[in-house]
Amino acid sequence: MRENAMLPSLKTQVITEEPRLAAGRELANGFAASLSAPHVALAQVSKSFGAVTALANLSLQVDQGEFLSLLGPSGCGKTTLLRLIAGLEVPDSGTITIGEKVVAGSSWVQPERRGVGIVFQDYALFPHMTVFDNVAFGVRCSNRPVVSKKTMDALRLVGLAELGGRYPHELSGGQQQRVALARALAPGPAVILLDEPFSNLDVSLRARVRDEIKEILTRAGATVVLVTHDQEEALVMGDRIGVLNAGQLEQIDRPEVIFHRPATPFVAQFIGIADLLPGEIQNRSIVTELGRLPLREGPPAGTKVKAVLRPDSTEIYPDAEGVGVVMDRVFQGLHYLYRVRLHSGITIRSVQHHSRSYALGTRVAVTLARHDYDSADNEAVYFIEH
Amino acid sequence: MVKRGQSVLSALPILLIGGLIVLPVVVVLSALLTPTPQIWGHLWATILPEMIGNTLVLLLGVGVGTLLLGTGLAWLTVAYRFPGRAAFDWLLLLPMAVPTFVMGYVYMATLDFAGPVQSTLRGLFGSIWFPEIRSGGGAVLVMTLVLYPYVYLLARAAFQEQARNTFEAARAMGYSRTSAFFRLALPLARPSLAAGVALALMEALTDFATVRFFNFPTLSEGIIRVWHGMMDLRAATELAGVLLLFALALIALERLLRGRARYFQTGGYSPGIGRVRLTGWRGWGAAGLCGLVLAIAFLVPVLQLALWAVRDLVQAGPSTLAAYWRLAGNSLLLSGLAAGVAIIVAVVVSNGVRMGGSGGWLTRAIARLASTGYAIPGAVIAVGILLPLSAIDHALNDLLEGWRGITIGLVLTGSLVGLIYAYVVRFMAVAYNSVESSLEKVTPNISLAARTLGASPRRLLWQIHLPLITPGLLAGAILVFVDVMKELPITMILRPFGYDTLAIWVWQMAAESLWAGAALPALTIVAVGVLPVILLLRITAAKSGSESNQ
Numbered sequence: 028m029r030e031n032a033m034l035p036s037l038k039t040q041v042i043t044e045e046p047r048l049a050a051g052r053e054l055a056n057g058f059a060a061s062l063s064a065p066h067v068a069l070a071q072v073s074k075s076f077g078a079v080t081a082l083a084n085l086s087l088q089v090d091q092g093e094f095l096s097l098l099g100p101s102g103c104g105k106t107t108l109l110r111l112i113a114g115l116e117v118p119d120s121g122t123i124t125i126g127e128k129v130v131a132g133s134s135w136v137q138p139e140r141r142g143v144g145i146v147f148q149d150y151a152l153f154p155h156m157t158v159f160d161n162v163a164f165g166v167r168c169s170n171r172p173v174v175s176k177k178t179m180d181a182l183r184l185v186g187l188a189e190l191g192g193r194y195p196h197e198l199s200g201g202q203q204q205r206v207a208l209a210r211a212l213a214p215g216p217a218v219i220l221l222d223e224p225f226s227n228l229d230v231s232l233r234a235r236v237r238d239e240i241k242e243i244l245t246r247a248g249a250t251v252v253l254v255t256h257d258q259e260e261a262l263v264m265g266d267r268i269g270v271l272n273a274g275q276l277e278q279i280d281r282p283e284v285i286f287h288r289p290a291t292p293f294v295a296q297f298i299g300i301a302d303l304l305p306g307e308i309q310n311r312s313i314v315t316e317l318g319r320l321p322l323r324e325g326p327p328a329g330t331k332v333k334a335v336l337r338p339d340s341t342e343i344y345p346d347a348e349g350v351g352v353v354m355d356r357v358f359q360g361l362h363y364l365y366r367v368r369l370h371s372g373i374t375i376r377s378v379q380h381h382s383r384s385y386a387l388g389t390r391v392a393v394t395l396a397r398h399d400y401d402s403a404d405n406e407a408v409y410f411i412e413h
Numbered sequence: 414m415v416k417r418g419q420s421v422l423s424a425l426p427i428l429l430i431g432g433l434i435v436l437p438v439v440v441v442l443s444a445l446l447t448p449t450p451q452i453w454g455h456l457w458a459t460i461l462p463e464m465i466g467n468t469l470v471l472l473l474g475v476g477v478g479t480l481l482l483g484t485g486l487a488w489l490t491v492a493y494r495f496p497g498r499a500a501f502d503w504l505l506l507l508p509m510a511v512p513t514f515v516m517g518y519v520y521m522a523t524l525d526f527a528g529p530v531q532s533t534l535r536g537l538f539g540s541i542w543f544p545e546i547r548s549g550g551g552a553v554l555v556m557t558l559v560l561y562p563y564v565y566l567l568a569r570a571a572f573q574e575q576a577r578n579t580f581e582a583a584r585a586m587g588y589s590r591t592s593a594f595f596r597l598a599l600p601l602a603r604p605s606l607a608a609g610v611a612l613a614l615m616e617a618l619t620d621f622a623t624v625r626f627f628n629f630p631t632l633s634e635g636i637i638r639v640w641h642g643m644m645d646l647r648a649a650t651e652l653a654g655v656l657l658l659f660a661l662a663l664i665a666l667e668r669l670l671r672g673r674a675r676y677f678q679t680g681g682y683s684p685g686i687g688r689v690r691l692t693g694w695r696g697w698g699a700a701g702l703c704g705l706v707l708a709i710a711f712l713v714p715v716l717q718l719a720l721w722a723v724r725d726l727v728q729a730g731p732s733t734l735a736a737y738w739r740l741a742g743n744s745l746l747l748s749g750l751a752a753g754v755a756i757i758v759a760v761v762v763s764n765g766v767r768m769g770g771s772g773g774w775l776t777r778a779i780a781r782l783a784s785t786g787y788a789i790p791g792a793v794i795a796v797g798i799l800l801p802l803s804a805i806d807h808a809l810n811d812l813l814e815g816w817r818g819i820t821i822g823l824v825l826t827g828s829l830v831g832l833i834y835a836y837v838v839r840f841m842a843v844a845y846n847s848v849e850s851s852l853e854k855v856t857p858n859i860s861l862a863a864r865t866l867g868a869s870p871r872r873l874l875w876q877i878h879l880p881l882i883t884p885g886l887l888a889g890a891i892l893v894f895v896d897v898m899k900e901l902p903i904t905m906i907l908r909p910f911g912y913d914t915l916a917i918w919v920w921q922m923a924a925e926s927l928w929a930g931a932a933l934p935a936l937t938i939v940a941v942g943v944l945p946v947i948l949l950l951r952i953t954a955a956k957s958g959s960e961s962n963q
Contacts, residue, residue: 115861139867151858155880164876165866214866 066090067112067218067250070132072121074107081107083274084121089218094244094251095279096265098258100297104274105254109220112252113145114138125217144211148223150203152195158182158206159191165214181213184243200228201236208240212247219244221253225260237264258298262286270294292410295335302375303333306409313409316350316369317341317393320407332409338376339396343367345385346392351375353389367391427765430758431779434838437797438657438789444800445654452648460635461655468631468659470549471556471624472614478557479613483564484606486703488594491572494690495699502569503950505703508710509562510942512899512916513616515935516559517623518923519714521546552627556617558710563616564609566949571605572598581687590689607670611788614663618656619790621902622920632656636792637905646799653796657789664788715939721932728929736918737933744914747829747904748897751836752890755844758837759783759889763848784842791902794835799906802831827909835903836893843892851885888948898941 067089074082081104089095097105110116111123114130115138122132125143130136144165153161163178182188185205195203204224211219224240225233241264244251255261261268262282269279270293278290289295292303306315308330313320320334343351343365351367354374363384365377377393385391489495490502508516524530524546531543544550575598583593599606621633630638632652640649691699725733762783765776786794802825825831855878863877901916908917915934922931 113861113865115865138861138864139869141865143865145862145865147858147862149856149858151856151862153859153863153877153881154854164863164868167867210862210866 066093066124066126067252068122068124069108069111070122070124072108072111072123072131073119074104074111074116075119080274082111082118085274085276086121087269087276087279089250089252091250092248094241094253094264094266096253096255096261096268097271098255098261098268098297099271101256103271105256105271106222108271109145109222109252109254112218113143113220114141142214142217143220144214144216144218145220145222146204146207146211146224148226150195150207150227152203152206152210154195156194157191158187158193158195158198161195161206162191162210162213165210167214177213177215181209184212184247185209186239201232204228204236204240205243208243212249216249218250218252221251223255224253225255225257262298268298270297272297288408289335292333295408295410300338300376302336302338302373303410304336304373304375305371305412306332306334308332313407316371316373318395320395320409322406322409325409326411331412333412335408335410336375338364338378341375341377342394342396343377343379343385343391344383345389347390349390349392351391351393353385353387353391355387356385367393369393426761427776427779430762431782433834434779434783434786434841436801437794437835437838440797440800441650441653441657441793444650445657448651448654449647452651456648456651460630461652464630464632464635464652465655467549467624467629468618468633468656471553471617471629471631472659472663474549474553475556475560475617476610476614478553479561479564480606480610482557482561482706483566483609483613484568484599484602486561486706487565487568487572488598489699489703491569492590492594492598492688493699494688495696497700497703498688501700501703501707503946504707504711505565506562506946506949507707507943508559509566509946510939511559511711511714512901512938512942513556513559513620514622514626514901514916514923515718515919515938516710516714517552517555517626518919518928518931518935519717520551520555521626522923522926522928523717524551547626547628549627549629552624552629555623555627556613556620558706560613560616561710563612564606567605567609567612568602571602575601604671607667611663611667615660615788615790618660618663619792619902621792621905622923626923632659633790633792633902636796637902640796640906646796646803649792649796650800653793657793660789660793664785715936718932718936718939721929722936725929725932733930733933737937740913740915740918740934741937743912744898744916747832747836747914748894750829751833751840751897752844752893754833755837755840755893756848756886756890759841759844759848760886762845763852780845784845786838787840787842789839791835791839791900792906794838795903795906798831798835798838799826802826802834826907829909829912832904832907832909835907836897836900839900839903840893840896843896844889847885847889847892848882851882851889854881854885891948892945895941895945898938 068087070086072082072085073080085104085108087095097108099105107116111118111131112125114136117135118131123130124132125136125141128136130141153164156164159178159182162181163174166174166177168174168177179188179191182191185208187202187205187209190198190202195206198206204227207224208219221240225237228236237260253261253264265282267279268282268285270277270285272293278285278294280288285294286298289298289301295301295303304315304317306313306320308314308322308325309328311322311325313322313325313332313334315334317336326332343353351369353365354368355366357364358381360381362381363379365379365385366374367377368374375393486505490498490505522528534541534543579601580593580597583597584590588596618631619633621631621637624631624634625637632655636649636652636656639645639652690696762776762780766780806825806827859877859881860873863873868876899916901920904914904917905920908914913921915938919931919935919938922928
């Protein structure tokens, strides 16, 4: 049923490509015109619920037209952050600015006056209104033709111009999602907030809807904050990613930087797979059980550190004198993911080509792929042990 | 959202409502704990043992009867195919529309010694033996016939809900359909069956008119008798205390049987157990059985009422009609007022529960208390309200007389206030459940979405909240309206002197053996009583429809 429902809309998209572009441009112009210094800023924001601290002294900024993904495990405070921006929660302390207006802190602006569009996890469409009425709800204007035009622009942007007369329950999940997005976009908000917007979709749909939404939002030139616990979603969609853990912002940066130069052990292990390999600084390199990782500069010799080891930066091959033993392996199609226990008792993970099949218990040698550590960008990442 | 700082002040209305709702029960309970020895001695020596015994027999009989009839018919319509099944599926709910006292009076009139059936038989065969109609057996039978739909409705839903897979797994393990029914379907449906029987028994417990017709005095009947016959409020209160104990025991028993399962909600739609076709005489036998129940429990009495009503209109048209419109107006006013007040109170409580906050447990407790009123017999609530209200009335009059020499009369007990109050307490659960389920449609995110889209609180209320909840509120109001229309014991005790309703008229006429005179109002009550059945069917139909759309 769902799959079938999606097919016509695919066609629709192709046909309406031109109007959609135009609609996007107009909405984008709307954003530019309505805002002089459009960005969102949080400064030293704290929020707790009873004894639970949801956010502790958090600061971050979102530039105009930027797509920021906030990533973190459940309960890290990311949804609270979103609700604080929207004005659905009141911060205990700190200041929130949207554009040049202080919306929380020295003054308080009600959610309905903030110019914030939200797409909720459950979409929260109004079940008793048609798609058109849903989208038109937020367009405040006494001039009916203007309301109608803005609504149709938003519907065209998401490729649902033909379905304006339907009711939400008559749409597929992906279509409901786009209605929610159109509804949030139609009033021309200063910032769009997306709260785990893809978690209610079938896995098979998710990737495509995600790409569509990203494209729509890019075309609209919207400033977006996305909250998710799915790292792939965050990596694919965000211009920048903020990693949250236990109410703290661990790191905020471009996806590549987050991946290659994680600022904390948490980030290293939360984004992609990583093992922490103990070592000691000697002679501008980290000496580990698996060999030396060169550094351009570093702490004084003798400092104990833990180096970040990605599974694709090691090679393993059978060797009776080898340093490790294959404990476990998972066939993932293109490759095997091995778990190898080293002499010291530490377990690391290693990805190998699918042709390299080693039985459990095989003694293996482990070597470090040099190219991962030989340039400034790829220099080994380590954390000093305390 | 901005739900910070739910102060004591904002919880005040809910506290007040909670207090008012538990007041009658507390009054009766405290009377029970401080008995007057002479009255007790007298009651024990005279009517009480018989009443307790009769009440027990009635509960047991109606319990077993509705359980067998309701469960059996439900299994028949869910698990088998036979001629007319689809129609019987909902037709079998219709007896619900007939109040027990209407059913009682119709059958007493037709089957009694002087009634048409026995007279005809005597005319044909001379003096013959006929079972005594005015007996406990008669009362049990009549009540079973109109109360089984409670069990039928819940059992049917429970059977439909059960997964086909579970049932087929049992079949694959070598159980026949019949043994799978006893080993699997029935135990799985136990919470629903318990709930259904409990609802039926609550109705049996509150009834006083049917048992009076059948000369089988129970506790409810006793309360009305001592209050009306002897104006003895103390004795009525003591009896109400005993009756309350029965009701509380019933609630406890139902909770126990229900176990940890929750009340069944007609939620999911599943393909259900595959229906087996009954062929030949089995099929017609099943259809005949359903038809027989429907005829005895609905068609025959309605037809009889219609005949009487026509005869009455022909014989005494204008005077009957004049009285009819006056009483219908009274019933309409009372039912409408009670429905309105009940819905408003339910919205306040429900809203309080949703706002939660620090006093959340308190509002939730009050909400739960509010929904137990349905289990408390009408006579108990009425007595529990009469005592404090008349005390207030008298105090007020004494005060004013001593002060200014004015007599204002009985402002509370002499007006509709006490009556409406009692109805709301008794039928709060009906209103509350409807309001609650319609408020569920308004998810927090929907409100938040509307607010971030710039909606003012007023626009939020008028364009989002009200349109979403209105259908549910209306449905709740209709249910309360109909329940009040059918209500008798509370109306008997608390009505202002000379204030008659359709139900009262039926009772008075029938008690005087003026069968035809009671027919028109009785027929009206039955017709109105069909409303909730239709409502119920529409809700279940809409549910299964929307489910199958996905």
